Amino acid sequence: MAGSARKDSYNKKLIKIASRGVEEAGGKLTLIDIADYPIPLYNGDLEDTEGLPENAKKLKKLFIEHDGFLFSSPEYNSAISGVFKNLIDWVSRPEDSDPYYLVAYKGKVAGLLSASPGNLGGLRGLFVLRSILQNVGTHVIPDMVTVGGAGDAFDESGGLKDDKKAEKAVSLAKTLVETTEKLKS
Ligand SMILES: Cc1cc2nc3c(=O)[nH]c(=O)nc-3n(C[C@H](O)[C@H](O)[C@H](O)COP(=O)(O)O)c2cc1C
Structure with a gap:
């Protein structure tokens, strides 16, 4: 999943490129477009009266069903986008049917990427994302991949011009x- 709802998002392009590796390594993946799951901004009163919004429930179920996450996150003011943080927050909320706290995240593995027009390619935002995920119990792979100068980094078919x-x-x-397989075994 990319942490951007934008149709022409650089991070959506990057996640598609990276996801090839999941299949090449014998894994199965579900590509999630955050734009398909609009969720209201988290509000404790809303949660108290109505519980999790329908799309938050759908995403939480998807997260629970998967052993790992590949995230490509845009950097907004040195952190992550509001739409992405809001999603992470809702999915972290407990429900009576959960077998344990933070069931969507705990013991899972995440790989992080980012793309941005800036020189750092969104790296500062990834350290924020790493911290958030670790705090909800997800193991984050040490290596991270960033694409700077994203406005000129992709070709017309959405591939990266830089093969390396x-x-x-x-x-x-x-x-x-x-890593996910090793942790499961
Ligand atoms: C509110 C806002 C804050 C931003 N802050 C940063 C930033 O701190 N660093 C950066 O490299 N780019 C920043 N950008 C530019 C984004 O990297 C750029 O919009 C990028 O295209 C977003 O990712 P996307 O293409 O996947 O939607 C910001 C954009 C917005 C809208």
Whole structure:
């Protein structure tokens, strides 16, 4: 999943490239478009009266069903996008039917990527995302892949012009599958 709802999102392009690595490593993946799951901003009163919004429930179920996450996160003011943080927050909320706290995240593995027009490629936001995920119990792979100068980094078909960078993204996804398998065994 990319943490951007934008149709032409650089991070959506990057997640598609990286996700090849999941399949090459023998894993199965579900590509989630955050734009397909609009969720109201978290409000404790809303949660108290109505519980989790329908799309938050759907995403929480999807997260629970998967062993690992591949996230490509845009950097907004040195952190992550509001739409992505809001999603992470709702999915973290407990429900009576949960077998344990933070069931969607605990013991899972995450691989992180980012793309941004800036030189750092969204790296600062990834350290924020790493911290959030670790706090909800997810193991985050040490390596991270960033694409700077994103406005000029992708070709017309959505591929990365820099083959080595594309290979790094694919390789991160492979590491995600391998690490997930090791942790499960
Ligand atoms: C509110 C806001 C804050 C931003 N802050 C940063 C930033 O701190 N660093 C950065 O590299 N880009 C920043 N950007 C630019 C985004 O990286 C750029 O919009 C990028 O295209 C977002 O990712 P996407 O293409 O996947 O939607 C910001 C954009 C917005 C809208």
